[in-house]
Amino acid sequence: MNESNTIDYLMLLADSSLIMGQRLSEWTGHGPMLEQDIAITNISLDTIGQARYFYQLAAARLNEKSGNADVTEDTLAYLRDAHQYKNLLLVELPNGDWGQTILKIFFYAHRQKLMYEKLSGSADAEIAGIASKALKEVEYHVSWSSDWVKRLGDGTQESHDRMTKALEYLWPYTGEMFVPATYEKNFLENEFSFDVLKQGWLDKVSGILTEATLSLPPADTYMHTGGKTGVHTEYLGYILAEMQFLQRAYPGCEW
Amino acid sequence: MEQPLWEVFIRSRQGLDHKHVGSLHAADARMAIESARDVYTRRMEGVSIWVVESKNIHASSPDEAASFYEPAEDKIYRHPTFYKLPDEVEYM
Numbered sequence: 001m002n003e004s005n006t007i008d009y010l011m012l013l014a015d016s017s018l019i020m021g022q023r024l025s026e027w028t029g030h031g032p033m034l035e036q037d038i039a040i041t042n043i044s045l046d047t048i049g050q051a052r053y054f055y056q057l058a059a060a061r062l063n064e065k066s067g068n069a070d071v072t073e074d075t076l077a078y079l080r081d082a083h084q085y086k087n088l089l090l091v092e093l094p095n096g097d098w099g100q101t102i103l104k105i106f107f108y109a110h111r112q113k114l115m116y117e118k119l120s121g122s123a124d125a126e127i128a129g130i131a132s133k134a135l136k137e138v139e140y141h142v143s144w145s146s147d148w149v150k151r152l153g154d155g156t157q158e159s160h161d162r163m164t165k166a167l168e169y170l171w172p173y174t175g176e177m178f179v180p181a182t183y184e185k186n187f188l189e190n191e192f193s194f195d196v197l198k199q200g201w202l203d204k205v206s207g208i209l210t211e212a213t214l215s216l217p218p219a220d221t222y223m224h225t226g227g228k229t230g231v232h233t234e235y236l237g238y239i240l241a242e243m244q245f246l247q248r249a250y251p252g253c254e255w
Numbered sequence: 256m257e258q259p260l261w262e263v264f265i266r267s268r269q270g271l272d273h274k275h276v277g278s279l280h281a282a283d284a285r286m287a288i289e290s291a292r293d294v295y296t297r298r299m300e301g302v303s304i305w306v307v308e309s310k311n312i313h314a315s316s317p318d319e320a321a322s323f324y325e326p327a328e329d330k331i332y333r334h335p336t337f338y339k340l341p342d343e344v345e346y347m
Contacts, residue, residue, distance in 0.1 A: 034280075034294075035281065035290035035293065035294055036290070038294050039293040042293050042297065140292075143289075144289055147285065147289070151282070
């Protein structure tokens with residue numbers, strides 16, 4: 001297996017988790033009620049924690065390769081620019097209202113669960129270890145977000161309308177999760193079929209959407225891609241500007 | 256959002272009793288348990304959660320405190336302190 005494929009793949013995992021967590025952290029102090037404010041902050045911290053494990057592993061592998069020790073989780077998170085980020089487009093989109101945020105977590109968590117289940121059996125023992133730890137966290141994200149999708153979809157007329165709007169907005173960004181980048185394909189060595197992964201995800205997600213009285217967008221909906229190879233929406237730059245400001249302005253600053 | 260209040264009970268370890276830890280708002284029991292997990296077990300406080308809708312808990316009235324509790328004050332014979340324990344009995 002080519003080491004640079006592994007590192008690129010680790011960055012895809014790490015960047016997606018970090019940007020997801022950073023976005024969700026925007027809800028801190030703004031949740032619709034105290035209990036849910038804490039719940040979404042917990043999820044944010046879970047995904048940032050997962051990102052840290054993947055960054056630490058990527059940094060160790062990069063240093064091993066170069067013989068230096070200059071890469072750390074912090075340099076990877078704080079000193080790379082938007083085009084170097086490999087996160088999914090889905091996670092960088094604005095939170096929108098509570099329903100839209102829930103739906104984003106819902107799509108992502110269901111996919112993460114399937115991915116981590118596969119990865120927990122990976123031949124790369126370190127990746128397998130992180131995946132099985134993360135799996136327990138993601139299973140909770142799945143059930144929490146699924147419950148909310150059902151409540152809001154099958155709730156009041158207004159919550160139903162908002163969920164329909166969120167579905168129309170987010171759906172075109174879900175396809176990217178199942179279109180492997182070259183390095184992703186190489187790392188996974190065609191270990192599993194992305195079509196099977198997608199079908200598994202679709203079965204779960206569409207079952208819950210139906211229960212929530214929401215109808216699935218047409219199968220031929222145009223799907224955006226690019227995040228995995230560094231081609232992002234305009235939103236990522238703003239996220240990084242806020243997240244990286246301190247380290248860029250005061251290099252090495254600790255607090 | 257106007258949602259009913261729930262009382263949360265957490266068992267911190269196997270073999271111990273559930274203890275009241277606080278309350279929260281939730282639309283139904285499922286949401287109450289999930290919220291209790293998020294609010295009250297973040298620092299490994301528990302292994303089991305009970306939730307009870309607060310309206311289902313019936314409390315004694317403070318007005319009745321005198322008739323409820325004071326009569327016990329002079330019934331010292333209810334405390335088994337007058338018995339001499341034989342030396343052979345351990346762990347009492």
